[in-house]
Amino acid sequence: MHFKAMIVAAGIAAASAGPALAADISGAGATFPYPIYAKWADAYKKETGAGLNYQSIGSGGGIKQIQARTVTFGATDAPLKGADLDKDGLIQFPMVMGGIVLVANLEGIAPGQLVLDGPTVAKIYLGEIKSWDDAAIVKLNPGLKLPSQAIVPVRRSDGSGTTFVFTDYLGKVSKDWDDKVGSATAVEWPVGIGAKGNEGVANNVMQTKGAIGYVEYAYAKQNKLTHARLVNKAGKVVEPSTPSFQAAAASADWKSKPGFGIDLNNQAGDTVWPITSPTFILLPKQPKDPAAAAEALKFFDWAYRKGDTMAADLDYIPMPEAVVKMVEESWTQVVDPAGKPVWTAAAK
């Protein structure tokens, strides 16, 4: 009996010691920002000794985990709506941005040579444009020799924030797309091949002649895929690049949606890349473990201030200074049980 009591006591002691020992911040969610979160975490650990454990299980999983409060923060590519944020008592803010590019596998055509516009891309993914020498594509590419080859549209088979941003863009540029398909992390695709993850789409495009696919900019760049230039809202042909992504962020009205939940698709401006999106962090307003939430916010603040070069190295686009300021102001909503904000600018 005595022995049993001792075990129980030891168990309680261990359980209560748990949070204090586990200084690691835990997070789960979107796969798209995983490389940069991992890189930041590594540098942050070297600098401060505090570790970050981020599981890239996908945006959907991240949302579920933060709703269940099994992690300190969740991460999602598709922003939650204001009502959902309120229902689950969460705040949301953008951490870093990425651009989505279209890549193709066409013999004799170099990266950046092909030009496409939104309505044409929508028609390709609707199955209305079937061949590379279709009049609509030829018209956009007067100088190119396009083969009479079947177009193989490649898209994501798993639910994905990338798909959300891409289908949202298509819905903005094509009424047909909006009516027939709509936008979500997974949609009912009229045509095409499904592949899992950005790397799956990239691989399928590389392996399949005549394929077209959409991937995060980083994947296109690292795999040296043949990306297309796009015609933006202003009617200008733009090259995907950090300046053209940042141009999209600069012209956006971040305060227009709760939790900064805007998208940067099809923004006005001559140099704007039309398919750009932020990826978001979700944090409970009343965290179960205020100390852990404070640690997480400290990490995010550090990443905003010191992580820009690392982000750029991996082809992510850092948040503009003005947006960071607005985000950090919103952090005062995260409070401990006494109602005191867990993080203040002074605590840097």
Add this chain to the structure above:
Amino acid sequence: MTDASLHPSRALATATADRARALARHRIPDAVFAALTRAAALAVLVMLGGVIVSLARGAWPAFSAFGLDFLTTSTWNPVKERFGALAPIYGTVVTSLIAMLIAVPVGLGIAVFLTELCPRPLRRPIGIAVELLAGIPSIIYGVWGLFVLAPFLQETVQPALIATLGRAPLIGPLFEGPPYGIGLLTASLILAVMVLPFITSVSRDVFETVPPMLKESAYGLGCTTWEVVRRVVLPYTRAGVIGGVMLGLGRALGETMAVTFVIGNAHKIQASLLAPATTISASIANEFTEAVGDLYTASLIALGLILFVITFVVLAAARLMLMQLERRQGA
């Protein structure tokens, strides 16, 4: 010894007591052993029941929302939250059937060759090669399918199929459409390669159990090798061969990773075997992590339940078939 003969009754009593003691000593371990094995057997039943119950509970929202439509429609629209399982069911059944259509004759052919015709020095290398095929992880098959088989099919085999069989009457629609390289046919081919070792090694093992006397008698009567295989070996080993085929079919129905790489993951039923499609397990593997909304998740779990039922039906059908065969043989 002398004592025993002098006092037979006492000796008998001691012997009985010894026996009783020995029995008692054994009784406890015996009982423990029996209980343990029974518990192990029961654990299987409990687990199986648990799986069924949790699948059914998880799938309930989907079935109550869509009813029978879930089984008869092929819409899969996460935006409007309309889900129907027909496309993945179709893909699962068709890829497995085509795979078996290819793998059964080839597998039996290899087994016959190895047991009846193969020169002795070649037997082991070929046998080991087949078994090695079974040891390759399915993801490797998937990657190989995507990087090697699919481009090859897209550039050579599929254009030829479209140009010839695609124009033929009746079967034409099966080979129509642009050559994607990825689709139903590619997935079936990969599955065929994957189930081949199961069918081959089981059949080879059972073929070896045919008594040489039976075969030699047949050869003595002037039978050809084909006749011996057809009339002696196959009838003798029927149950084992069907077991091997069912093992292969079971693997084909549930195979996930390799299929998802090469099938195209499209929730569509199209006549063409070259078109992208999806299977139950591929859909679950692809979509579960990012399924947003309870109905979406429930629909995926319902897919799992359907696969469970399909597998059960296949196994039950195999049992029935075997029973019927045995009855006919007895009659």
